[in-house]
Amino acid sequence: xxxxYQSNLINMxxxxxxxxxxxxxxxxxxxxxxxxxxxxxxxxxxLSKIDAPGxxxxxxxxxxxxxxxxxVTFAVMAFIESTSMTLSSGDGAFIAFLIWLGFIAAGNxxxxxxxxxxxxxxxxxxxxxxxxxxxxxxxxxxxx
Numbered sequence: 001x002x003x004x005y006q007s008n009l010i011n012m013x014x015x016x017x018x019x020x021x022x023x024x025x026x027x028x029x030x031x032x033x034x035x036x037x038x039x040x041x042x043x044x045x046x047l048s049k050i051d052a053p054g055x056x057x058x059x060x061x062x063x064x065x066x067x068x069x070x071x072v073t074f075a076v077m078a079f080i081e082s083t084s085m086t087l088s089s090g091d092g093a094f095i096a097f098l099i100w101l102g103f104i105a106a107g108n109x110x111x112x113x114x115x116x117x118x119x120x121x122x123x124x125x126x127x128x129x130x131x132x133x134x135x136x137x138x139x140x141x142x143x144x
Contacts, residue, residue, distance in 0.1 A: 015075065015078045015079060015082060016078075016143065018143070019074075019078065019139055019140045019143035020071060020074045020075050020078050020140065021071070022139055022143075023074040023077070023078075023135075023136035023137075023139040023140050024067065024070040024071045024073075024074050024136070026132075026135055026136060026139060027070050027073075027074070027132035027133070027135060027136045028066070028067055028070055030128075030131055030132045030135060031066075031128055031132050034124075034128040034131070034132075035128070040124045040128070043120070043124065044121065044124050044125070047118050047120060047121035047124070048121060070132075070136075073133075073136075074136050074140065077092075077095070077096060077099065077133070077136065077137055077140055078140050080095060080099070081095050081137065081140050081141055086140075086141045086144065087141070087144055088141055088142065088144075089138035089139070089141045089142035090138070090141070091141045092137040092138045092139070092140050092141020092142065093134045093135075093137050093138040093141065094137075095137055095141070096133040096134045096136065096137025096138070097130070097133075097134055097137075099133060099137075100126075100129060100130045100133050100134070104126060104129050104130070104133075105126060105130075108122045108125070108126050
């Protein structure tokens, strides 16, 4: 695969498509289970005041867009892990935790303060994201 980006400060190593794809598939499965009626789906819909997104016509488009967004997320994570010389699944999970802490958890603070979202709703969304990021990060980290 070609080098996507290279500078004097960052030498972008090769990012393999396969760990990104596998991480996105596994994370998609985790989030599907997380937001299913078996776990937090009903409560999330109640707190969000929305109908079931999968029950409307054309919902498959939403799932495709979400999967593409996960591919982008894990491609960026693969870039970060490659530039930080991540060498194991533990390293990958730790990088994912830092990404979650710095961008997701910190960003969710604004949802609590400014949007007045219920704490339980933000917690459901944030913890689900943390789990999927850490598992995906571990997959990418282990692939090296």
